[in-house]
Amino acid sequence: MAIVFQKPASLTDKELHYCPGCPHGIIHRLVAQAIDALGIEGKTIGVAPVGCAVMAYDYFTCDMVEAAHGRAPAVATGLKRSLPENVIFTYQGDGDLASIGMAETVHAATRNENITIIFVNNAIYGMTGGQMAPTSLPGQITQTSPYGRDLKTQGYPIRVCELLSALDAPYYIERVAVNNVKNVNQAKKAIEKAFRNQIEGKGFSLIEVVSACPTNWGMTPQKALQWVDERMIPYYPLGVYKDRSKEDAKEAN
Amino acid sequence: MAKVTFNEDICKGCGLCVDACPKHILMLDKNKINRKGHNPAVMTDQSKCIGCAFCATMCPDCVITVEK
Amino acid sequence: MAEKVLMKGNEAIAEAALRAGCLHYFGYPITPQTELTAYMAKRLPKMEGGVFLQAESEISAINMVYGVASTGKRVMTSSSSPGVSLKQEGISYIAGSDLPAVIVNVQRGGPGLGGIQPSQSDYFQATKGGGHGDYHLIVLTPSSVQEMADLTSLAFDLADKYRCPAMLLADGTMGQMMEPVALPEPHKSIIEKPWAVTGTQMKREHNIINSLYLQPEILEKTNFDRFERYRQIEENEVRYESYLMDDAEYCIVAFGIAARVAKNAITMMRKYGLKVGLIRPITVWPFPKKAIKDAADKVKGFVSVELSMGQMIEDVRLAEECKRPVVLCNRAGGMIPGVDQIIAVTKDLVCSVEGGAR
Structure with missing residues (x-):
């Protein structure tokens, strides 16, 4: 018998601090699987966010930098400009990337900065205990929208992939989910592609992973993944939003 | 022939593997509490396992190793 | 003695930084320091390995500095008072992660948007920490264009030596004034930086650049250790x-x-x-x-x-x-x-x- 599935080598033995059923663990594993598959552990540098994934630096075996809230794309820019031969990725949540760090995100994208961004959208601030996120759904009840997100006073959710794909520069933008086996497998492919794009010098790749927060959504892990299917994915449709490899192909013809 | 092993100590008993198993041969062991305080996932009938690794795919904590 | 050239203070800082082996600069336009940014924009792209980037904000610029500093390379940003206020978050993280970097503040009057004429009213901000938490910067105050150059060189050396951000605290007069200056000889950091993130190359454990310590006993210890270095700075580096x-x-x-x-x-x-x-x-x-x-x-x-x-x-x-x-x-x-x-x-x-x- 041969091993067909095991913990990827580029994850440390540190036990994840995430709540039971939290998909952060799945997404960490997908990132590590991509690093393993591409054989880039020794030259990869990850940037951890502020939020639930703040301690990601303990979980990946590659070199890691912990960034201030929202600043990961700027820190990654510094790392990549200093070490262009290395592989730089950020791992950020929705509050980090789409609220406090929106300027850093948009400008890294419009520079087509040759980095890989893993953006975890679970429509809530997890670490601080379940406050409204820029991606919280209309009517979603959170600690800071206790009567449901009111579009008149609290604004509409931000669809990051749609927003960024309006820019000319970014190379690859895809939205995936991790709520079932099929979607996890697609997410795995997308994340690996985002790393491969960087290795090939293509530029900015962002993978939005629609995720869940069972604890702060007040649901069982099973119910939370069902909610992703029923509520999140209809608002945040999965798919490729920008792929400039098609332009590359056109130019080649 | 397939074999699934659980690193039981780090299982958080979320049950996502249980739901993912197409053969319905996984369950949370209510008679056991691991050192993290959870009912860990166990396999009820190893002989029915097809080694699809769906359980491991959905496990957030890399608890599961699959051999085939 | 090197031949003297007539230079603006802001340009003398820039040239001295380049000669100190600083090949990475991130800035954002603000009066009265913009000549420094412009000088870097002109020179760095023509230098091997040189990186000039106009960031989207001062906040981003200092975080790009944090990124480069994490890799152990010499790096600088510059701004003037309102912009330096924006940088404080990043400076606190740089200090908390024990990274060397050089920050230039060509001060203007405040508070708020203030004015564009020279000032020294960021003294408290510069000398008492500036951002959140217990930390200091090494703060150097030039009084001539010659010192703009000399103290820039020194700032890089001290930052590397003590793993601590250093600030050049100038003012609008110093930045705009022209004087003859003997530029420092080119020199590079000779300090080993085994803590830097450069990729493990599968040859060592991973390095982590970080300022988060959730265990108060450990966070306290990092503060005590850092203040021991500050004590050494106070002992050795008063000028x-x-x-x-x-x-x-x-x-x-x-x-x-x-x-x-x-x-x-x-x-x-x-x-x-x-x-x-x-x-x-x-x-x-x-x-x-x-x-x-x-x-x-x-x-x-x-x-x-x-x-x-x-x-x-x-x-x-x-x-x-x-x-x-x-x-x-x-x-x-x-x-x-x-x-x-x-x-x-x-x-x-x-x-x-x-x-x-x-």
Whole structure:
């Protein structure tokens, strides 16, 4: 018998601090699987966010930098400009990337900065205990929208992939989910592609992973993944939003 | 022939593997509490396992190793 | 001695940084330091390995600095007062992660948007930390274009030596003024940086650049360890100029442009027979406490000359331990104290100490 599935080598033995059923663990594993598959552990540098994934630096075996809230794309820019031969990725949540760090995100994208961004959208601030996120759904009840997100006073959710794909520069933008086996497998492919794009010098790749927060959504892990299917994915449709490899192909013809 | 092993100590008993198993041969062991305080996932009938690794795919904590 | 060239202060900083092996610069336009950014924009893309990037904000610029500093390479950003306020978050993270970096503040009047004329009103911000948490920067205050260059070189060396961000605290006059300057010889960091993130190459455990310690005992220890290094800096790196202090009966304390005006005032006062000297801090953190304390045993009073509402004066008072009167001679909002004002304030002090009419 041969091993067909095991913990990827580029994850440390540190036990994840995430709540039971939290998909952060799945997404960490997908990132590590991509690093393993591409054989880039020794030259990869990850940037951890502020939020639930703040301690990601303990979980990946590659070199890691912990960034201030929202600043990961700027820190990654510094790392990549200093070490262009290395592989730089950020791992950020929705509050980090789409609220406090929106300027850093948009400008890294419009520079087509040759980095890989893993953006975890679970429509809530997890670490601080379940406050409204820029991606919280209309009517979603959170600690800071206790009567449901009111579009008149609290604004509409931000669809990051749609927003960024309006820019000319970014190379690859895809939205995936991790709520079932099929979607996890697609997410795995997308994340690996985002790393491969960087290795090939293509530029900015962002993978939005629609995720869940069972604890702060007040649901069982099973119910939370069902909610992703029923509520999140209809608002945040999965798919490729920008792929400039098609332009590359056109130019080649 | 397939074999699934659980690193039981780090299982958080979320049950996502249980739901993912197409053969319905996984369950949370209510008679056991691991050192993290959870009912860990166990396999009820190893002989029915097809080694699809769906359980491991959905496990957030890399608890599961699959051999085939 | 290198040949002298005529340069603006802002450009002298930029050229000195390049000669110190700083090949990475991230900035954002703001008056009165923009020439520095423009100089880097012109030079760095033509240099091997050179990186110039105009960031989307000062916040992003300092975080790009954090990224490069994490890799162990020399890196700099510059701004002026309102922009430096925006950088404080990143500076705190750089200090908390024990990274070397150089930050230039060509100060202008404040608070708020303030003005664009020279000021020293970011003294508290620069010397007391600036951002959140317990930390210091090494703060160097040039008083000539020559020092703009020399202290930039020194800032890189000290930052590397102590794994600590260093700030060049200049002002709009220093930035805009042109003077002949002998540029420092090219030199590079010779300090090993085994802590840097460069990729493990599968040859070592992963390095982590981080300022988060959720265990209070460990966070406390990082603070104590860092302050032990600060103690060494205070012991080894205090720099100041002592001017005509041997026979001085009164002491002016001033840095930057204020010290230049003070020297002229001292020349005038000595013509009238008033024995006044100057202590010019070159490092305002660490502050030349001992020099001031020793002076307090010899002089009858101090005048703190500042382009602010009186910030350094607090450090002067702490240093001289309330032995002598300390008075403030200041202008604010972009104004500079003149020779007449310094003489008038000093004479008032003399009268109050020694009695009699002015």
